[in-house]
Amino acid sequence: MEKLTTRERQVYQQIVKNPYISQQTLSEALQLSRSTVANLISGLVQKNVLLGRAYVLNKSRQVLCIGGANVDRKLHTYEPLQMYTSNPVYSRSSAGGVARNIAENLGRLGFHPSLITASGMDADWDMIEKASRPFMNLEGTLHLPHATTGTYTALMNPQGELLTALADMEVFEAIVPPLVMKSEIKMRQSECMVADLNCPKETLELLLRMSRSFSVPLAFVTVSAPKMKRLPENLHGLTWLMTNIEETEAQFDMSIDSKEKWYLAAGLWLEMGIEKVTITSGKDGVVVGEKEGDIHHFPSFSTGDVNDVTGAGDAFCAGVLYGWMEGMELQEIIKTGMMNAVKCIQSPYTVRQDLTPSLLTQDVEEFV
Numbered sequence: 001m002e003k004l005t006t007r008e009r010q011v012y013q014q015i016v017k018n019p020y021i022s023q024q025t026l027s028e029a030l031q032l033s034r035s036t037v038a039n040l041i042s043g044l045v046q047k048n049v050l051l052g053r054a055y056v057l058n059k060s061r062q063v064l065c066i067g068g069a070n071v072d073r074k075l076h077t078y079e080p081l082q083m084y085t086s087n088p089v090y091s092r093s094s095a096g097g098v099a100r101n102i103a104e105n106l107g108r109l110g111f112h113p114s115l116i117t118a119s120g121m122d123a124d125w126d127m128i129e130k131a132s133r134p135f136m137n138l139e140g141t142l143h144l145p146h147a148t149t150g151t152y153t154a155l156m157n158p159q160g161e162l163l164t165a166l167a168d169m170e171v172f173e174a175i176v177p178p179l180v181m182k183s184e185i186k187m188r189q190s191e192c193m194v195a196d197l198n199c200p201k202e203t204l205e206l207l208l209r210m211s212r213s214f215s216v217p218l219a220f221v222t223v224s225a226p227k228m229k230r231l232p233e234n235l236h237g238l239t240w241l242m243t244n245i246e247e248t249e250a251q252f253d254m255s256i257d258s259k260e261k262w263y264l265a266a267g268l269w270l271e272m273g274i275e276k277v278t279i280t281s282g283k284d285g286v287v288v289g290e291k292e293g294d295i296h297h298f299p300s301f302s303t304g305d306v307n308d309v310t311g312a313g314d315a316f317c318a319g320v321l322y323g324w325m326e327g328m329e330l331q332e333i334i335k336t337g338m339m340n341a342v343k344c345i346q347s348p349y350t351v352r353q354d355l356t357p358s359l360l361t362q363d364v365e366e367f368v
Contacts, residue, residue: 004049007032011040012049018215020188024325025215034327061111061325064186066207067099067196068172068223069117069132069141070150071124072350074310077156081163089155095131096152096350098196098223101311105318105340107135108355111325114186116140118174124149140183147171150198154310160345162309167224172198177206184210191325192217192239194317197227205232212237221317225250236273240324242317243269245281259297262287266295278320278334280313288334298334301342301367311350316341319360332364339364 004012010030014021023041027034044050075089095104103113114137119125121143128149132138150172154165180203187193187210195207197220204220211218219240222228228251235241245256248265256262262279266289269277280286285300319340323333340360343352 004044004047007036008040008044008047008049011037012044015050021215022191022217024191024327025217027327062186062190063103063106063111063113063321064116064183064190064193065099065103065106065113065136065195066116066175066180066193066199066203067221068097068150068169068198069095069100069115069119069128070097070152070167070169071127072096072310073151073153075153075155076160077158077163079158081155081157092348093127094350095128096311097128097150098198098221098314099194100128100132100136101314101351102194102196102221102318102321103136104132104351105315105355106322108351109318109322109357109360111191111322113137114140114183114190116175116180116183118142118144118147118171118179120147120149120171121145122149124151140179140186142174142179144171144174147174152310156309160309169198173200175199175203177203180206187216188214190216192219192321194219194221194321196221197223197230199230201230201232204230208232208235208238211239219317219321221314222247234273238274239276240321241269241274241277242320243277243279244313245279248279259287262297263289263295278316278337280316286316286334286338288330290330293330296330298331298338301338305346309345312341312344315344315351322357322360335364335367336360339367 011026014026014029023034023037027037071093073093075091078088081087100115103115106113119141151168152165155163157163193207193216195204207218217239220238222243225247228247249256252265252268256265266277266279266287270289270291275291277289278286283300286298289295316337319337320333323336343363
C-alpha cells in the first residue's frame with residue numbers, strides 16, 4: 001500500500017469499519033468538511049487503496065424515505081366558513097404525503113430518493129405514481145388490492161390558511177418491519193434515512209436499530225399530535241427530529257406559551273438522546289437545538305402572498321436535510337429550510353415545481 005497521510009489513514013480506517021459509510025458521516029466523525037473528505041477519498045482511489053466499489057453507490061446520493069404517500073385534496077372557501085350548511089369552494093388534488101413530499105423535494109434537489117410506502121390499487125395510487133416516479137424510486141411500495149390509498153383532505157379559508165383537515169391513513173399500518181427490511185441494501189447505501197410518524201411504532205424502532213447498526217443518519221418527521229404516541233421511548237442516536245409546537249406540547253403534556261418554554265421543550269427532546277431537533281411554530285419561526293451545541297431561535301421569513309400552506313412543513317424538512325447533507329453551517333441550513341417553505345407557501349403546489357439547487361441557493365442569497 002502506498003504511503004498515506006494521517007488524514008487519509010483516518011478516512012481509510014473509518015471505511016474499513018463500514019464500507020458503506022456516507023461522506024456526511026465521515027465528515028462528522030473526523031470533524032472535517034465534506035469537501036475535504038471527498039478530496040481525501042479521491043486521493044485514496046488514485047493510490048489504489050480504494051477500488052471505489054462502495055463509493056460508486058454513495059456518489060449517487062441515495063436517500064431512503066419511509067412513510068406516507070397519499071392524495072392531497074385541498075378545498076378553498078370563497079367566504080368565511082359557515083358551519084352546518086353548504087359552503088361554495090374551489091378544489092385541487094395533487095400527490096402528497098410527508099415522506100413522499102420530502103422525497104420529491106430531495107429528488108428535485110439532485111438526490112436519488114427511494115420511497116417505502118403502502119397503497120391501494122386504485123386511481124388515487126395511479127395519480128401518485130405518475131407524479132412521483134420522475135423524482136424517486138417506487139419499488140418499495142406495497143400494493144394492497146383491498147385497501148384504499150391514503151388521502152388528506154384540507155379545508156382552507158380564503159387566505160389559504162388551514163381550517164381543518166381529514167386524514168385517511170389506515171393503509172400505512174402495513175409499513176411493517178418485514179416490508180422495510182426488504183430494502184436493507186438501500187439502507188446501507190443511503191446518505192440518510194427519513195421516516196414519518198405514519199409508520200407503526202415497531203417500524204420506527206427498527207429504523208433506529210438499523211441506523212445505529214449501519215451508521216446511517218436517521219431523521220424522524222412528526223405528522224400530528226395524535227401520532228406522537230408512535231415515537232419510540234428510546235431515541236438515542238436519532239440524528240434529526242423535526243416537529244412543531246403542537247406536537248411537542250402533546251409529547252410532554254405542557255403548554256408552550258413563551259420562548260423560554262419553547263427552549264425548555266427543545267432541551268427535553270435533546271435529553272432523550274436526539275442529536276438535533278427543530279420545533280417550528282409557523283409565523284413565530286423555529287427553535288433548533290443540538291446535543292453538542294446551543295439552542296437557537298430563528299425568526300420566520302416574510303411569506304408575502306399565501307397561496308397554499310399544504311406541504312410547507314415538508315418543504316422545510318427537506319430544505320434542512322438538503323442543507324445539512326451539503327455540509328452547510330447551522331444558520332445556513334435553517335435558512336435554506338425556511339426559504340424552501342416560503343416558496344412552497346407562495347406556490348399552489350404541495351412541492352414547488354421550479355425547485356432546483358441553484359434556484360434555492362439564489363432564493364436564500366437574495367433574501368439575505
